Amino acid sequence: MPRRWLNAFWPLMCGRTGWWPLPWPRAPMCCTRRIMKEIYKEIIKLSHDEGVSVLATVVRQGGPAPRGVGAKCLLRSDGTMAGSVGGGMLEAKTLDAAREVMKTGRPRRLGFSLKGTDVAETDMLCGGDVEVFLEPVVPSHAVHRALARELERIERRGGMGLLCTVLDTDQWEGGRVPRLFLGSDGRRAGDLDQSGGLERALQERFSPLSTLRRPGIFSLEQDSGTVEVYLEPVSAEPVLYVFGGGHVSRQVVPLAALVGFPVVVVDDREEFADAGQFPEAREVRCMPFGGVMARLPVDVHAFVVIVTRGHLYDKEVLGQALRTEARYIGMIGSRRKRDLIYKRLLEEGFTEEDLARVHSPIGLDIGAETPEEIAVSIVAELIDVRARG
Structure with missing residues (x-):
């Protein structure tokens, strides 16, 4: 449907009258x-x-x-x-x-x-x-090269930061490039002004850097007055870790990769940890599930999907996942299976608050039955969580 048609019908679909467009998502x-x-x-x-x-x-x-x-x-x-x-x-x-x-x-x-x-x-x-x-x-300019290197480094190694650009065109005089990258690990590149006043104002307003979730224009105060800057949060694409290399995973991985997730597949059996079965995955690793999280960089941005071959392995991986700061944790299985695993985890010292982090049964409720349909429901839920920022 052309966007102009959707703009016209959007108010009606939302229960509004009249022919004015609502704010676009x-x-x-x-x-x-x-x-x-x-x-x-x-x-x-x-x-x-x-x-x-x-x-x-x-x-x-x-x-x-x-x-x-x-x-x-x-x-x-x-x-x-x-x-x-x-x-x-x-x-x-x-x-x-x-x-x-x-x-x-x-x-x-x-x-x-x-x-x-x-x-x-x-x-x-x-x-x-x-x-x-x-x-x-000018790509050969030192500031542009330094900024590009820092963004490339985050993409390769993970982490997060803030990219700031001064919008006052007068401050670009004389070939200056008033742009600054600040990393959450203390790394920096470029500068906003020679006095350092804008950078101090920026760090005072956005500390820690993770408080800014979406890009936009902000006003910063300095001795000479108010300056508008454009701020962009920078982070690596969230990695999706899929535990289990079975039939559901073989449907989840290509679909998740298609919508932009770098995917790492983990199984403890060589015949299932086969890169040939997962050509879309960034990495396929064969390792025991015991202690697996300690050997993977599962951080606050990570998505974890647990689809192993049995209850014991699901519980093993889930218990470890709950000790990470992973943004999303989902586990396949019926409500009965989930409740049995939850009961054992509670006995081991986990809390109801811990278990509330888990999406189980995994995926959006669309009546999925086949591996392909289950994969659609899982990836739809991943997209939903990711899109909320």
Whole structure:
């Protein structure tokens, strides 16, 4: 269904009257994270390019729009493009402005109104407002290289951080690049201002860094006045650990990989821990389930799916998973099986609060019966949890 039709029918579907569009759902963090990763991979590839590219980012969205805050596109110095800020008129005007930024080397803030006469002759009757920030990028510049390396490091090794960009175009004078990366482990790259006042204000407002969950524009105070900055939380794609290499896993893994989860499969039997059975997995490991969590980097962003071959192994893995900070823990099985395992875990000292973290029976309740249907219900639940940020 075209978006303009959905905008018209959205109020009616939600029980509202009238023909005005409701606020369009924001892009989930997983999408903006993936977009950022791909764009900065492109910048790393261009690290020996002395030409000027332009990075366009949707920094503000009010009402329905083709893409949410965090959407990006990179116009390379050779005229080719990666990513998208929404297509249609919005993207065409963004690219026109990007070519001007490429010539002048000065950033620009570009506002769009996707309603009324501005878009009457186009197919973009979304009804919202969008602001795009266009910044010159010289991939060989020390700041851009350092920022790209830090983002690549997080993607490879995990962790999290905050990427800050000053939107005041005057502060980009003289070839300055007022951008800063702050890692949760204390690593940093770039700077916002020579005095350090903006960085201090940033750290005071967002400490710890994890308090910021979604990208957006924020105002920071410094001696010379208020400065608007665009902040993006940065973290690696959440890894999905699938324990058990049986028939359900063989359906879950390709579907989870398709929607953006890096997947690690673990089984204690060599014939089931077979990479040939899981070509979409990032890694397939054969190891005993006893003490398995101590040998895997299961962190606060991780998703854990427990689909082993029996109650004893499910209980073994679940008990270990509950001692981690994993964001999602799901276990397959009937309610009767779940209750038996819960009873034993309570006897071992776990609490009802601990068990409340577990999604079991795993997956959304869609009446799934076959392995393929069960996989759909499981991955749908993973998407739901991930999208909530």
